[in-house]
Amino acid sequence: MCPELFSLVGQEIRTAIDENSGPDSFRDLLYLPLRQPGKVLGGAPSPRWVMLVCAASRAAGGAQAATARVAAAVELFVAAADLFxxxxxxxxxxxxxxSSLGQAANVASALLMLAQECLARLGGTEIPAHRVPDFCRTLSQYALKAAAGQHMDLASEGLASVDVNKAFEIARSKAGELGAVACRLGAMCGTENTELLDIYAEFGRHLGTMGQLANDAQDALDTITKSDVRLQKRTVVRAFQDGSNAARTIPGVLTGEDQGQAALAFTQVVIGLERQAALDALERLAQRGQCISELRELVG
Structure with a gap:
């Protein structure tokens, strides 16, 4: 991926904040979540969400200026989602x-609005003005799906009735839709073909779900900095470990550490299935003339 493009994304983010953020104290808080590890302004060599947008755009033949602005919007949006x-x-x-919880909620809300502001300014790039509302609407629609997933996540805490299938649905709704919107918005920089855009979104959904499952498996082992165990989150790994699935799937009676290892192994199997589904989506894109090499590298 081109470092010059990452630099342009950073410039777009800084422009959006500096032109719309009000007092210095507020601007300082807005930059904090955007400078965390893994973010383009944090100096990450491979910023996850920016790379997904840029790879999708380049696969679809998108122009650089529009790609940078869309990637900035997605980085702002995901920073808001992470903070919430x-x-x-x-x-x-x-x-x-x-600052405080109240200030943090205000910062997250402002980041969401800045994401929409970036998309609203796409008319100044290679994107025709009449297409700009489609970008804004796409972000809103997928954001609402992700919010519904977050609602299910919060509502399921501590509920033993939430099995592996429901836990998987929650993961897909939360992070899968974030991956879908990042990939679809990137591809929209280069194509208006709805069939193609649906496949791009499908690929992003599988990729986002893979990331969520991997994070959940890691967080299940971290009782110090993460809250999954304390809040009894119904992630796939915890639903498998806490429910009867392990006893049915793995021969013998599993308890304690053995059951935990079985749950992690099961989660890796699910991640592998999502990975294959992502590769299948890429194959369909390649058959339709899309340049998928950079997207393929993101699957691992």
């Missing part, structure tokens, strides 16, 4: 530490 998640789960948060 930290607030709702009580996880460690740089913004909360530097």
């Amino acid at each position: 998640d930290e607030i709702e789960d009580g996880d460690a948060s740089a913004v909360v530490t530097a």
